[in-house]
Amino acid sequence: MTTHHLEIKDLTVVYHRVPAVHHVSLDLRCGHRVALLGPNGAGKTTFFKALVGLVPKETGMVVFGGHGKAGADTDIAYLPQRSVIDWDFPITARGMVEMGRYMRIGNWGRFGKRDAEAVDLALRTMDLDDLAERQISALSGGQQQRAFLARSLAQEAHVFLLDEPFTGLDKTAQDLLGEAIRKLAEAGDLVIASHHDLKSVPELFDQVIFLNGELIAFGDIGEAFNEENIARAYRTQIFSGAHAHHSGLAKSTCTG
Amino acid sequence: MLRALFGCALIGFTNGVLSSFIVLRRLALMADAMAHSLLPGVALALILFGLAPVNLFFGGLVAALLVGLGVQIISGSSRIKEDTSLGLLFACAFSLGLVLLSLSPARVNVTHYLFGNILGLSDDDLWIIYLISCIVLPLLVVFQRPLLLLMFEPSVAASQGVWVKPLTYILMSLLVLAMISSLQAVGVVLALGMLIAPAATIYLCSDSFAAMFWGGGVIGTLGSCAGLFVSYWLNLPSGACIVLVLGMIFFAAYLFSPKYGVLSKFLRRHHLHEESLARWEERTGD
Numbered sequence: 001m002t003t004h005h006l007e008i009k010d011l012t013v014v015y016h017r018v019p020a021v022h023h024v025s026l027d028l029r030c031g032h033r034v035a036l037l038g039p040n041g042a043g044k045t046t047f048f049k050a051l052v053g054l055v056p057k058e059t060g061m062v063v064f065g066g067h068g069k070a071g072a073d074t075d076i077a078y079l080p081q082r083s084v085i086d087w088d089f090p091i092t093a094r095g096m097v098e099m100g101r102y103m104r105i106g107n108w109g110r111f112g113k114r115d116a117e118a119v120d121l122a123l124r125t126m127d128l129d130d131l132a133e134r135q136i137s138a139l140s141g142g143q144q145q146r147a148f149l150a151r152s153l154a155q156e157a158h159v160f161l162l163d164e165p166f167t168g169l170d171k172t173a174q175d176l177l178g179e180a181i182r183k184l185a186e187a188g189d190l191v192i193a194s195h196h197d198l199k200s201v202p203e204l205f206d207q208v209i210f211l212n213g214e215l216i217a218f219g220d221i222g223e224a225f226n227e228e229n230i231a232r233a234y235r236t237q238i239f240s241g242a243h244a245h246h247s248g249l250a251k252s253t254c255t256g
Numbered sequence: 257m258l259r260a261l262f263g264c265a266l267i268g269f270t271n272g273v274l275s276s277f278i279v280l281r282r283l284a285l286m287a288d289a290m291a292h293s294l295l296p297g298v299a300l301a302l303i304l305f306g307l308a309p310v311n312l313f314f315g316g317l318v319a320a321l322l323v324g325l326g327v328q329i330i331s332g333s334s335r336i337k338e339d340t341s342l343g344l345l346f347a348c349a350f351s352l353g354l355v356l357l358s359l360s361p362a363r364v365n366v367t368h369y370l371f372g373n374i375l376g377l378s379d380d381d382l383w384i385i386y387l388i389s390c391i392v393l394p395l396l397v398v399f400q401r402p403l404l405l406l407m408f409e410p411s412v413a414a415s416q417g418v419w420v421k422p423l424t425y426i427l428m429s430l431l432v433l434a435m436i437s438s439l440q441a442v443g444v445v446l447a448l449g450m451l452i453a454p455a456a457t458i459y460l461c462s463d464s465f466a467a468m469f470w471g472g473g474v475i476g477t478l479g480s481c482a483g484l485f486v487s488y489w490l491n492l493p494s495g496a497c498i499v500l501v502l503g504m505i506f507f508a509a510y511l512f513s514p515k516y517g518v519l520s521k522f523l524r525r526h527h528l529h530e531e532s533l534a535r536w537e538e539r540t541g542d
Contacts, residue, residue: 054414073417080409102405135463
């Protein structure tokens with residue numbers, strides 16, 4: 001069976017002439033759970049948005065399964081931070097997951113049996129069968145996150161870009177979401193999730209990307225998740241003065 | 257009176273249906289600003305081309321679009337945020353409209369444009385309202401699927417291929433059209449009432465977007481017609497009565513809605529959701 005690659009080639013995104021993401025190149029394979037790590041302002045959300053065409057790319061291209069991806073695509077699903085969603089929206093979990101079929105049926109296509117089956121499967125995979133008819137406002141944080149993920153699953157995406165999916169979740173909810181992500185990777189999908197809690201990275205992910213404007217490091221947890229890369233990512237100042245990228249800890253000029 | 261009633265029903269339904277978008281996307285300030293921004297366009301059209309409804313329609317449309325464009329230009333090219341530029345431009349536009357109306361050679365009753373004059377509806381006015389409803393309602397139905405995605409969350413919708421920008425412009429244009437139609441019923445100052453109250457009422461009674469959409473239209477129609485009857489019988493300003501009746505319907509829902517009414521919450525046991533209630537009942541049953 002061919003394993004698809006998500007190839008990111010020389011990606012640069014610029015805001016007001018300052019590079020938010022700077023010449024990032026990566027070759028990611030499906031079947032992995034990848035942590036995207038970096039301090040605040042490192043460009044993690046910008047990186048995700050560039051992959052799905054929500055922000056314009058200054059340079060670079062995105063290729064998945066041998067096909068160039070310029071914008072919105074069924075193969076790549078983007079889930080923004082939970083805080084941007086209005087969870088009081090009058091819709092059930094099932095209704096929200098059904099929205100994921102939009103790319104398959106378009107503005108006026110019929111919502112048929114195949115689509116209903118995809119929605120049922122997505123809800124079952126995320127252990128939300130019993131909660132399908134519940135309003136999203138009545139779901140817990142972890143359940144909301146899984147419902148959001150189920151929506152992307154209903155899209156039949158193969159790459160899932162999750163922006164801080166574990167933020168605000170307690171240990172049980174984190175474990176359930178972690179298990180859901182593990183299932184996706186085992187089924188052959190690629191999950192990239194930005195994450196802040198370094199302690200839980202080895203438990204939840206099998207690969208790691210360190211990003212701070214530019215690519216600091218990428219690799220399997222055993223090789224790339226180490227003190228040196230953490231220090232480089234969180235203590236490095238990529239650009240100085242007014243164009244400095246934020247670093248979470250002490251600032252020191254990058255001399256590499 | 258019959259003409260006014262029919263006009264009221266159409267205006268109420270169109271604005272009621274659109275109100276679901278205003279409530280869910282928190283566009284109340286923007287909607288109020290747009291309503292006020294119609295005035296200079298209406299006034300200028302009146303001065304240059306006369307009182308014909310079609311002139312006022314295009315004048316209002318151009319003014320609202322210019323203010324919308326101005327907001328984007330100012331907030332996009334300076335440190336001024338969108339809500340500030342919106343507030344500033346609509347206040348200036350409204351003031352300009354008042355000044356222009358005062359300079360108008362034709363004898364106009366300014367209060368009719370500010371607060372409505374549904375009983376003064378002419379056949380031409382009714383045709384315009386009918387035409388607007390025939391544009392707004394079918395377009396909302398045709399685009400209901402992408403609009404639902406847009407309402408839920410624009411960035412997720414964009415990542416799924418929804419044409420967010422064109423759809424937003426279409427929605428804004430339909431909003432301007434609905435406001436122009438409600439000029440006659442409630443005027444620019446009170447137009448917001450018809451665009452907020454219906455969907456806000458249903459939001460307290462239902463968990464379905466479809467219910468908000470169609471139910472908003474029904475509430476808008478019933479409330480507007482009831483307000484018109486009240487103003488006719490009690491000889492009170494019609495625009496104000498329409499908005500007051502819609503407001504009273506909202507407050508009734510706020511208090512008595514079985515789902516989300518304040519009194520229902522007070523009378524119900526204090527549990528977060530059904531699972532918690534079921535566990536409590538199990539425990540107390542033991």
